[in-house]
Amino acid sequence: MKILVSGGAGYIGSHTCAELLLSGHEIVVVDNLSNSNESSLERVKEITGKDLIFIKEDITDEMKMEKIFLEHHFDAVIHFAGHKAVGESVSVPLNYYHNNISGSLTLFKLMKKYEIKKLVFSSSATVYGSHNKVPLKEDMPLSASNPYGRTKLFIEEMLRDIYSADPEWSIAILRYFNPVGAHPSGLLGENPKGIPNNLFPYVTQVAAGKRTCLSIFGSDYDTKDGTGIRDYIHVADLAGGHLKALEAVACSNGIEAFNLGTGQGYSVLEIVRMFEKVSGKKIPFQLSERRKGDAAVSYADCSKARILLQWNAEKSLEDMCRDSWNWQMNQTETYLDKELQII
C-alpha cells in the first residue's frame, strides 16, 4: 500500500516507517520537524535498505497538504503528527488545540475529499483519565485532565462522528501506554529537547552522567514499593502494532480503539534497578513529592489487540532498558542536544 505517514520523522513514527518499509509498503512522510530531525529518516533508510519520500510540511497548512494529496494517491494514512508534552500543553493550550486538533481536522477533510478512508491514529492511555480501575479496558469511560489529553479525546470523538456519517471508513485508534526503548541497532530512538519530562530519557541521561540525580515523584503511593506503576512498552513492539492495525483497516470497515501496552506494570524503582543492571552504572535518586496529575497505577488490558489484531508485545523490561541505554551511548553529534545542561 502507499501510506501517508504524518509525523513519521518522530520517535514512534520513525520506528513504524522502518517496519512499513520492511513489509513492502511505499511511504510518504509529512513532518514539519518541529520535534524531530530529518536524519531519523536517513537512519530508517540505512536500517531497511529502502527508500521513502519525505516532505517537510505542516499538516495544518491545508493548501500545501492538498497539493500532496493531489500528487500522491494514498491508500491509507497513519497519523502521528502532534505535540505531546503534557506540561507544555497546560502552559500553551492554544498551540495544542491548533496543532493537534486543527492539524487532524485538515488531514481528515482531505482524506474525505480524496476518498482515502483508512486511518490508523495515535491516541494515548491518557484518555482513560485517573478514575478507572486497572487494568484499563477500551470500553471504560474516558476523560482528560490536561489540554494534551483533551486533544486526543476530541480527535477520537471526531473520528467516531466521521465513521457514523460514513461507515465506509475504517479507523483504528491506538491508545499507547508508555512507549520506551529504541531500535535494537542503536540508530533510532527518542531525543527529547531540553530537560526530559519522562522517566526513561531522564534515567538514561542520569546513567550517562548528563544529569546528576533522578527525582522520583512520589514514594507513598499504595503500590508494592510506594512508587508509581506504569505499563512500559518497547517502541519496536508498538511499531509492530501499527502494521497489524494497518492490515486490519485494509480489509474491513469500522472504528475500533485498541490498547497497546504489555499488560504488566513496573514501578519507578524497578526501572531504576533494571537500568543499573543493563548499564552497570549507579543511578543516584532522591524521593520527591508526587507530581501533580499523576495516577498511582496505570496498565492495560491488551486482550482486544491480542484477539482482533493478533498482536502481542514481546520485548521484556530488560530489552526496553538495554535498547534505551544503547541508543543513549550511540548518539552521534547530529542527535546531541547542544543545549543540554548538567543539573
Ligand code: NAD
Ligand atoms: P514525536 O514528537 O517524536 O513525533 C511527532 C512528530 O510529529 C514529530 O516528528 C513532529 O515534528 C511532528 N509534528 C508535530 N506537529 C506537526 C505538524 N503540525 N505538522 C507536521 N508534523 C508535525 O512524538 P512521538 O512520541 O513519536 O508520538 C507520536 C504520536 O503518538 C503523537 O501523536 C503523540 O501524541 C502520540 N503518543 C505518544 C506517546 C509517547 O509517550 N511518546 C504516548 C501516547 C501517544
Ligand code: WQD
Ligand atoms: C512515568 C512514571 C512518574 C519522571 C506520560 C504522559 C502520557 C503519555 C506517556 C503521551 C510516573 C515517574 C517520571 C521523573 C519520576 N504520553 N517519574 N521521575 O506520566 O506515565 O505518561 O507519557 O500521550 O500522556 O503523561 O510517563 O515517563 O512521565 O512517568 O519519578 O523524572 O515515572 O511519576 O510514575 P507518564 P512518565
